[in-house]
Amino acid sequence: MTLESRVLSELGTVYDPELDEPITTLGFVGSCVVTEDGDVSVRLRLPTPQCAPNFAFLMAADARAAVGRVPGLRHVAIELEDHYTGAEINSAVARGDGFADAFPGETRGELDALRALFQRKALIAREGRLLKRFDDPGSVKLGQLPGPDGERCRELRRALGIDASDDAPAFVTGDGSPVVDFARFGRMASLTALSLETNGGMCRDLLRVRYSGRAA
Amino acid sequence: MYVKDGKKYFVFDSHLHFWDASPANWVKGAEEYAKGWIECFHAYQGLGPAETHWPLEKFQKYTVEDFERDVFVNGGVDKAVFQSTYLKEWYTTGFNDIEMNASLLERFPGKLLVNGRFDPREGTAGLEQLEADNEKYDLKGVKLYTAEWYKGSRGWKLTEEAAKPFFDKCVELGITNIHVHKGPTIWPLDKDAFDVSDVDHVATDYNGELNFIVEHVGLPRIEDFCFMATQEPNVYAGCAVVMGALMHARPKFFAKVMGELLFWVGEDKMLFGSDYAIWEPQWQIEGFLDWEMPDEDAFSDFPRLDENGKRKILGLNAAKLYGVEVPPELRGDVPAEEPASAESAVGVA
Numbered sequence: 001m002t003l004e005s006r007v008l009s010e011l012g013t014v015y016d017p018e019l020d021e022p023i024t025t026l027g028f029v030g031s032c033v034v035t036e037d038g039d040v041s042v043r044l045r046l047p048t049p050q051c052a053p054n055f056a057f058l059m060a061a062d063a064r065a066a067v068g069r070v071p072g073l074r075h076v077a078i079e080l081e082d083h084y085t086g087a088e089i090n091s092a093v094a095r096g097d098g099f100a101d102a103f104p105g106e107t108r109g110e111l112d113a114l115r116a117l118f119q120r121k122a123l124i125a126r127e128g129r130l131l132k133r134f135d136d137p138g139s140v141k142l143g144q145l146p147g148p149d150g151e152r153c154r155e156l157r158r159a160l161g162i163d164a165s166d167d168a169p170a171f172v173t174g175d176g177s178p179v180v181d182f183a184r185f186g187r188m189a190s191l192t193a194l195s196l197e198t199n200g201g202m203c204r205d206l207l208r209v210r211y212s213g214r215a216a
Numbered sequence: 217m218y219v220k221d222g223k224k225y226f227v228f229d230s231h232l233h234f235w236d237a238s239p240a241n242w243v244k245g246a247e248e249y250a251k252g253w254i255e256c257f258h259a260y261q262g263l264g265p266a267e268t269h270w271p272l273e274k275f276q277k278y279t280v281e282d283f284e285r286d287v288f289v290n291g292g293v294d295k296a297v298f299q300s301t302y303l304k305e306w307y308t309t310g311f312n313d314i315e316m317n318a319s320l321l322e323r324f325p326g327k328l329l330v331n332g333r334f335d336p337r338e339g340t341a342g343l344e345q346l347e348a349d350n351e352k353y354d355l356k357g358v359k360l361y362t363a364e365w366y367k368g369s370r371g372w373k374l375t376e377e378a379a380k381p382f383f384d385k386c387v388e389l390g391i392t393n394i395h396v397h398k399g400p401t402i403w404p405l406d407k408d409a410f411d412v413s414d415v416d417h418v419a420t421d422y423n424g425e426l427n428f429i430v431e432h433v434g435l436p437r438i439e440d441f442c443f444m445a446t447q448e449p450n451v452y453a454g455c456a457v458v459m460g461a462l463m464h465a466r467p468k469f470f471a472k473v474m475g476e477l478l479f480w481v482g483e484d485k486m487l488f489g490s491d492y493a494i495w496e497p498q499w500q501i502e503g504f505l506d507w508e509m510p511d512e513d514a515f516s517d518f519p520r521l522d523e524n525g526k527r528k529i530l531g532l533n534a535a536k537l538y539g540v541e542v543p544p545e546l547r548g549d550v551p552a553e554e555p556a557s558a559e560s561a562v563g564v565a
Contacts, residue, residue: 121439
């Protein structure tokens, strides 16, 4: 594996926290340049200049952490471009500072609670997609959840501190308790999935319009 | 009125603008934001059909003649509400403040209403301005943009103590329709700015006195919006953006979003809004009248929408909220008491 493909592969582990999709498949990595000496320059771009600063910060900071896991690099620069809080975010991420340092006086804390809130939404959305495959979802164990959605459910549960062992109940609410009322939960989960998918669709459309005619 | 296949429809456009985002109106030192904002809107226009796209220059500032042709002539709009949006930290005279929108009132008598706005961070001066605006324009509604920047603050929540006197003032003055538009920033910045739970609280507090129309159906938090709206009798769905951004670009998502809204919120509580000049009304109205829920398994759980339901969404619901009389021949078979009724959702909390 070349250094560049390692960097790209690490960037693929960075998710848009709001959409629960990798920034690489969303097209948010505008460019990624790795020199022979191991200097990396990643430019991130978002669908609008007004995308929420908190989610934008998480993606930039996560990208920096992810690229930093690749051995043999010299200097890593992550730059969020064309964003109305780009200057604040870029300088904080370059310093390795947190969100509160990027926007002094404008926050009450870091972004852990926000991230967890959207991990819960993401988990419910994934479960919503899987639910239809089972006749008796109450009896299904986590290890039986198939494919990328199943794998992502396990990842999200680990991140949230929810039991992620194979024999744990497959379908849980956002706080980790097993689902009881599947009719209602299914309805809410499919709406949550639709919301994430619709937002993802709009983000892709806006990104395409915004950068049409410009090289990716 | 909009005429299609020999049938006549009453159209109430609950959300449009007459803006000036031309470079001459950009605040010095904030050009980057003013430019970014209008270019972002322009990108949204790109989600509509290609033949309705405008060049950026026209999009920044269009004429009264454009407005008349697009909204009244081609769109057949009977009544429309300007949702005044200030953004005065970025645009010198505002993006489209009440005065600018109101400059069209006399030109099109009886066709237009202006909504005011308030911002609790302006305190007593803001309350006095609201009274003055009401005195001048007999307001029936306000548009609240919670992500607006003001003196170093990047937004506010409806539940803030400072907002209460403003809602009380709206009750006192008979300004009953509160349009809420969430944006990407709010204080504190580490919270989800799009969260609609503050609407939930004030809707409960002012049930029976104020209606809360959540613009863009809470997008990008449509799930939170639906769960909330299904429990609150005085919460309505402003459908601007749903049609504009999805009907043409993402028809499957459009159908599912409509299905969810019909299920959780109900056809009596959905309001058409073109969001002009982001999108022209005509193609949205035409497409909506043509639209039917797809006859596929993936859509089988959703309620269907018939001609009467479309009439409510296109005009009758908003007309009811704004006290506008609709000629009987434009009502279809919709009973007088039905539009905007408190409970039409299929899914009950």
